Amino acid sequence: MTVATGIAFAGRASELAAIRARAQAAAAGTPGAPSSASCAQPSRNAAPFVARVEADLEAAGIHAPRGVGRSPTDLTDRERDVVALVVRGMTNGEAAAELYVSDKAVEYHLGNVYGKLGIRSRRELRAALGEARQVGGDARCGC
Numbered sequence: 393m394t395v396a397t398g399i400a401f402a403g404r405a406s407e408l409a410a411i412r413a414r415a416q417a418a419a420a421g422t423p424g425a426p427s428s429a430s431c432a433q434p435s436r437n438a439a440p441f442v443a444r445v446e447a448d449l450e451a452a453g454i455h456a457p458r459g460v461g462r463s464p465t466d467l468t469d470r471e472r473d474v475v476a477l478v479v480r481g482m483t484n485g486e487a488a489a490e491l492y493v494s495d496k497a498v499e500y501h502l503g504n505v506y507g508k509l510g511i512r513s514r515r516e517l518r519a520a521l522g523e524a525r526q527v528g529g530d531a532r533c534g535c
Contacts, residue, residue, distance in 0.1 A: 474501040479521055
């Protein structure tokens with residue numbers, strides 16, 4: 393398989409995952425999601441595309457996960473670990489030492505957290521988590 397073919401398959405895999413995620417969100421009754429009638433099953437127009445993508449993935453030996461998946465905005469376990477340490481006031485170096493990872497790894501995870509939560513700084517992170525705790529938890533970060 394060439395690099396271009398691999399990229400095309402990966403792109404189709406992510407598109408298929410997005411279609412499945414929307415359908416699952418609608419089936420679960422997630423607010424703001426399209427109604428379950430509109431996307432629980434692929435529409436007639438989407439069905440050939442979904443079949444083609446699944447056939448291409450199968451031919452490449454790539455198996456797209458089925459079932460309930462994580463939302464792209466959910467924090468990973470490691471991101472939660474980093475957030476917990478940073479919110480307690482640790483520097484990147486201190487958090488890295490505590491987690492036995494490099495400073496760059498902590499920076500990487502914080503960058504992902506900031507992007508997922510729509511914030512730009514540690515101060516905003518502390519404020520967002522403070523508000524989440526007052527309301528009873530934040531599903532985005534598992535606090």
